Amino acid sequence: METEGGKSETVMAIVTEPRFTQRYREYLEQQQLLDRLHRVEKIPDGTVAIPVLGKNLPAEHLRELRNRVAPGSTCVLTQLAHPLPSKKAQGCSPAQRLCLEVSRWVQDRGVTWTAELEADLPQSWQRHGNLVLLSEDCFQAKQWKNLEPELWEAVASALGVQRLGKRGRVSPDSSRTPAVTLLLGDHGWVEHVDNGIRYKFDVTQCMFSFGNITEKLRVASLPCAGEVLVDLYAGIGYFTLPFLVHAGAAFVHACEWNPHAVDALRKNLEINGVADRCQIHFGDNRKLKLSNIADRVNLGLIPSSEEGWLIACQVLRQDTGGILHIHQNVESFPGKNLQPPGSNEMEKEYWPYAEQIITNHQCKNGANRDSGRKVLAAPTKPEWRRWAESAETCIATLLQQVHRKPWKTQILHIQPVKSYAPHVDHIVLDLECRPVL
Numbered sequence: 001m002e003t004e005g006g007k008s009e010t011v012m013a014i015v016t017e018p019r020f021t022q023r024y025r026e027y028l029e030q031q032q033l034l035d036r037l038h039r040v041e042k043i044p045d046g047t048v049a050i051p052v053l054g055k056n057l058p059a060e061h062l063r064e065l066r067n068r069v070a071p072g073s074t075c076v077l078t079q080l081a082h083p084l085p086s087k088k089a090q091g092c093s094p095a096q097r098l099c100l101e102v103s104r105w106v107q108d109r110g111v112t113w114t115a116e117l118e119a120d121l122p123q124s125w126q127r128h129g130n131l132v133l134l135s136e137d138c139f140q141a142k143q144w145k146n147l148e149p150e151l152w153e154a155v156a157s158a159l160g161v162q163r164l165g166k167r168g169r170v171s172p173d174s175s176r177t178p179a180v181t182l183l184l185g186d187h188g189w190v191e192h193v194d195n196g197i198r199y200k201f202d203v204t205q206c207m208f209s210f211g212n213i214t215e216k217l218r219v220a221s222l223p224c225a226g227e228v229l230v231d232l233y234a235g236i237g238y239f240t241l242p243f244l245v246h247a248g249a250a251f252v253h254a255c256e257w258n259p260h261a262v263d264a265l266r267k268n269l270e271i272n273g274v275a276d277r278c279q280i281h282f283g284d285n286r287k288l289k290l291s292n293i294a295d296r297v298n299l300g301l302i303p304s305s306e307e308g309w310l311i312a313c314q315v316l317r318q319d320t321g322g323i324l325h326i327h328q329n330v331e332s333f334p335g336k337n338l339q340p341p342g343s344n345e346m347e348k349e350y351w352p353y354a355e356q357i358i359t360n361h362q363c364k365n366g367a368n369r370d371s372g373r374k375v376l377a378a379p380t381k382p383e384w385r386r387w388a389e390s391a392e393t394c395i396a397t398l399l400q401q402v403h404r405k406p407w408k409t410q411i412l413h414i415q416p417v418k419s420y421a422p423h424v425d426h427i428v429l430d431l432e433c434r435p436v437l
């Protein structure tokens with residue numbers, strides 16, 4: 001992702017002879033394809049590269065340029081790896097650049113540029129390739145209405161993209177559907193590459209939390225070789241894919257009830273070459289028919305995955321048990337700072353988990369695959385520990401009920417993922433669950 005201030009690493013450009021530059025620029029400008037934020041660059045072979053918007057230029061434009069606009073010209077598409085900012089773009093932040101271009105565009109249409117309009121411009125946005133998602137609190141003033149829909153083309157051009165969407169709040173329904181309206185463009189499919197994994201999804205139908213990258217990286221580094229996993233809230237594959245691609249999981253059962261997310265998940269498994277090691281279970285995971293198969297269960301739902309705890313206990317292997325990764329939003333109170341584990345006596349008493357992560361190699365049935373791994377203990381808050389301990393108690397009870405024999409549980413680690421809201425932290429509890437032999 002790029003947020004405000006970010007720069008794309010590459011841009012598309014058309015290569016031609018210098019004498020055709022002006023004609024090409026005029027045509028591209030007319031077609032709103034000219035990338036005015038990057039400079040035309042000279043190439044050592046004597047040609048020039050003219051930056052254009054988007055990742056691809058439809059073949060019809062190349063034909064037009066070659067045959068009609070500048071007959072006989074070389075006209076090939078290339079990628080500029082380190083595009084130089086145009087004079088105009090230099091020295092401006094992306095938000096300033098947006099203001100500069102939109103204000104000029106508005107005034108060209110005879111509308112007075114006011115402080116109200118200026119304050120109503122977005123200060124931040126999310127960039128997904130050639131689509132920018134604006135935040136919900138911008139473009140609220142009624143003057144904008146008269147300037148739509150061309151306004152969106154001007155905004156997109158100022159941001160150097162071809163599609164625009166506007167975010168609302170992620171709806172509180174359990175499918176976490178994002179309330180995104182497409183302002184410009186005919187579809188919301190985008191692609192991200194994270195840690196070498198490709199994720200495609202429709203921004204208008206599926207959520208993508210950039211804040212979860214730390215957890216995706218952590219999951220990717222877990223030693224899951226040969227393991228069978230159940231991902232109870234798979235979404236588009238945020239965790240299913242790192243488990244399969246990097247952590248070496250043998251097989252993942254991925255549960256998801258949003259058909260749009262399932263569509264994306266299916267694509268993502270294919271494009272990352274791991275479709276043969278994953279079964280998608282479309283529907284409500286609480287009705288899942290699996291039991292006694294999992295070495296590990298991922299419960300990636302916030303604010304809470306509590307509704308999935310029973311099924312998580314059911315799918316754990318009865319002979320060896322396994323590990324649960326339980327996501328939760330935990331509220332904590334101002335004024336209580338993060339404390340590194342073991343920093344005081346009370347911490348030592350309440351916080352044995354940091355040491356356990358490092359030394360938990362002698363699990364009695366020998367099934368602990370996280371053994372010997374050095375994990376830096378994350379700082380912790382008392383509220384996180386309290387929640388983790390109550391979750392542990394609750395899960396120990398569920399395990400006994402489901403499997404009808406005693407189980408042992410152990411908190412391995414508490415991982416902060418992100419700050420979700422003021423005083424609300426998204427954390428993950430790694431809970432080891434083993435049957436007592």
Ligand SMILES: C[S@@+](CC[C@H](N)C(=O)[O-])C[C@H]1O[C@@H](n2cnc3c(N)ncnc32)[C@H](O)[C@@H]1O
Binds near residue numbers: 257
């Ligand atoms: C937070 S999203 C994606 C989670 C992803 N693990 C992440 O953190 O970015 C949770 C996903 O769980 C799905 N979901 C929620 N409740 C479910 C249920 N009972 N059964 C199946 N899928 C469910 C939603 O549709 C959504 O795609």
